[in-house]
Amino acid sequence: MQQLLEQLPPSPAVWCSGLRKRYGKRAAVDGVSFTVGRGEVVGLLGPNGAGKTSVIKMLLGLVRPDDGEVLLLGRPGRDPRARARVGYLPELFRYQPWLTAAEVLALHVRLAREAVPEPEQRDVLGLVGLAERAGDRVGGFSKGMQQRLGLAVALVARPELVVLDEPTSALDPLGRVDVRDVVLSLRERGVAVLLNSHLIGEVERVCDRVVILDRGRVAAAGTLAELLGQRELRLRLTGLTPAAEARLAAVGATHRAGQDVTVTLPADDDGATVPRLVADLVGLGVQVHAVEPGRISLEERLLGILREEH
Numbered sequence: 659m660q661q662l663l664e665q666l667p668p669s670p671a672v673w674c675s676g677l678r679k680r681y682g683k684r685a686a687v688d689g690v691s692f693t694v695g696r697g698e699v700v701g702l703l704g705p706n707g708a709g710k711t712s713v714i715k716m717l718l719g720l721v722r723p724d725d726g727e728v729l730l731l732g733r734p735g736r737d738p739r740a741r742a743r744v745g746y747l748p749e750l751f752r753y754q755p756w757l758t759a760a761e762v763l764a765l766h767v768r769l770a771r772e773a774v775p776e777p778e779q780r781d782v783l784g785l786v787g788l789a790e791r792a793g794d795r796v797g798g799f800s801k802g803m804q805q806r807l808g809l810a811v812a813l814v815a816r817p818e819l820v821v822l823d824e825p826t827s828a829l830d831p832l833g834r835v836d837v838r839d840v841v842l843s844l845r846e847r848g849v850a851v852l853l854n855s856h857l858i859g860e861v862e863r864v865c866d867r868v869v870i871l872d873r874g875r876v877a878a879a880g881t882l883a884e885l886l887g888q889r890e891l892r893l894r895l896t897g898l899t900p901a902a903e904a905r906l907a908a909v910g911a912t913h914r915a916g917q918d919v920t921v922t923l924p925a926d927d928d929g930a931t932v933p934r935l936v937a938d939l940v941g942l943g944v945q946v947h948a949v950e951p952g953r954i955s956l957e958e959r960l961l962g963i964l965r966e967e968h
């Protein structure tokens with residue numbers, strides 16, 4: 659039996675099915691199902707009031723769903739053994755103002771019952787850019803510094819799943835880049851991340867998959883490639899010859915308007931198509947004035963999906 663269990667693929671980091679929550683007459687969450695695989699970074703997007711925070715709170719057992727099931731790391735969401743392996747940065751939070759940053763981390767390590775040695779705790783403070791403030795009381799921290807500390811709290815007890823609710827709302831542009839790097843390094847280490855953010859560019863840069871909520875329901879979900887569809891390449895070229903035109907057509911459907919040429923890139927492009935095409939065009943005597951990706955942005959796609967729904 660044990661052997662059989664070991665052969666099973668690891669259960670997803672998050673699995674939820676049919677989640678529902680009503681507040682009075684209003685359905686805040688109305689049948690939401692999705693998964694976050696191990697080591698996967700999934701973005702939760704949607705307009706204000708779509709139900710994102712309610713979903714996150716139900717996943718973490720902080721709000722009791724009216725209906726639906728949650729499994730975290732293969733265990734029921736309310737199981738403390740599952741919760742101990744989950745790092746959470748809430749949307750709104752306050753740490754004890756009389757504690758220092760290092761003391762807040764030590765407290766959360768104790769709460770998670772994980773033996774994280776002090777140097778490792780200090781490294782986590784360094785990771786979020788608070789190394790020099792470890793001994794300072796949290797009461798004197800700016801909002802952005804509190805948010806960085808919140809991120810450190812979410813990371814410190816070696817979680818297998820990290821849930822970040824608006825992790826960069828108080829951060830300056832540099833801080834946002836730091837958070838992006840943190841998320842990417844979590845993914846590299848096989849830690850799953852569920853990220854709720856209004857910053858679509860941020861989601862687009864770090865997420866493998868996106869779940870779009872609207873009025874309590876999943877309006878769309880998929881990988882960025884699935885949601886954004888086929889990619890295009892826009893080129894500005896002069897000196898096109900029939901041979902160069904044939905080379906362009908070999909990549910995919912082409913559309914030409916004067917010097918501007920649009921080519922559809924193959925769905926399985928491994929990143930080598932564009933540099934090879936440009937090198938070949940130059941080799942064929944074409945002058946390449948501009949090359950730019952023509953993929954629609956996640957923001958455009960999100961607005962399109964939400965408009966269709968309303």
Ligand SMILES: Nc1ncnc2c1ncn2[C@@H]1O[C@H](COP(=O)(O)OP(=O)(O)OP(=O)(O)O)[C@@H](O)[C@H]1O
Pocket residue numbers: 681684685686704705706707708709710711712713
């Ligand atoms: N404790 C509560 N009592 C009453 N209504 C609530 C409560 N929590 C959430 N709601 C309602 O549920 C709906 C979803 O709220 P939720 O905070 O989950 O949205 P959200 O997508 O996280 O929004 P935002 O992007 O503005 O943070 C809203 O209509 C909100 O008013």
